[in-house]
Amino acid sequence: xxxxxxxxxxxxxxxxxxxxxxxxxxxxxxxxxxxxxxxxxxxxxxxxxxxxxxxxxxxxxxxxxxxxxxxxxxxxxxxxxxxxxxxxxxxxxxxxxxxxxxxxxxxxxxxxxxxxxxxxxxxxxxxxxxxxxxxxxxxxxxxxxxxxxxxxxxxxxxxxxxxxxxxxxxxxxxxxxxxxxxxxxxxxxxx
Amino acid sequence: xxxxxxxxxxxxxxxxxxxxxxxxxxxxxxxxxxxxxxxxxxxxxxxxxxxxxxxxxxxxxxxxxxxx
Numbered sequence: 555x556x557x558x559x560x561x562x563x564x565x566x567x568x569x570x571x572x573x574x575x576x577x578x579x580x581x582x583x584x585x586x587x588x589x590x591x592x593x594x595x596x597x598x599x600x601x602x603x604x605x606x607x608x609x610x611x612x613x614x615x616x617x618x619x620x621x622x623x624x625x626x627x628x629x630x631x632x633x634x635x636x637x638x639x640x641x642x643x644x645x646x647x648x649x650x651x652x653x654x655x656x657x658x659x660x661x662x663x664x665x666x667x668x669x670x671x672x673x674x675x676x677x678x679x680x681x682x683x684x685x686x687x688x689x690x691x692x693x694x695x696x697x698x699x700x701x702x703x704x705x706x707x708x709x710x711x712x713x714x715x716x717x718x719x720x721x722x723x724x725x726x727x728x729x730x731x732x733x734x735x736x737x738x739x740x741x742x743x744x745x
Numbered sequence: 746x747x748x749x750x751x752x753x754x755x756x757x758x759x760x761x762x763x764x765x766x767x768x769x770x771x772x773x774x775x776x777x778x779x780x781x782x783x784x785x786x787x788x789x790x791x792x793x794x795x796x797x798x799x800x801x802x803x804x805x806x807x808x809x810x811x812x813x
Contacts, residue, residue, distance in 0.1 A: 601781035605765030630805040722802040725764035738781030
């Protein structure tokens, strides 16, 4: 099958993850991975982002497929149930808003900047080497640390389910995927 | 002479997550994601090769024999 330009977006995803190791402020770019799928689903009523442009999905597809790092087993039925998918979306939302709250506290001067990346909502990894100060408010950096934590956590979860189940198992419970599908459903299938 | 029954992919529409992994691997473009909600198979075009079935991360596609 002929390769299109968007078949190489896995490079963008890997670059994004790599940049976060050098300067955490690049994490802000990750907002594109949130807004583009939402805009496509809201404006065009499709999951065009998941279907074509998701670099993260492509990374899992390549590692699990071509690199053979996946067992290629069926995902458990409960993991593809609406309960789990919507439950994970809600959980993800709560954790996201908690991250926004922490950012607000730094902006408000109530809390100091924490130069750490929180993996799996639990493990605080020191990440000070990726922060070199900023002319902007420390809250800007706090959001970057928090947002990068979200991106790294979901990548790790996706890698785990990639190994255990099929390469793109993450797509089954990806909160962005669930949300864009809900938006498309809310549009009543009007394309 | 033995004849192989024709098979085609069938999607469990209610459980489909509309990720589009199936459409990516279909050699004859017989499957597509309909309006971001679910994958839909064009039975006229599907050759029943099973690539989408293997690829589907939610395992909601299966091959079914069709009556001629």
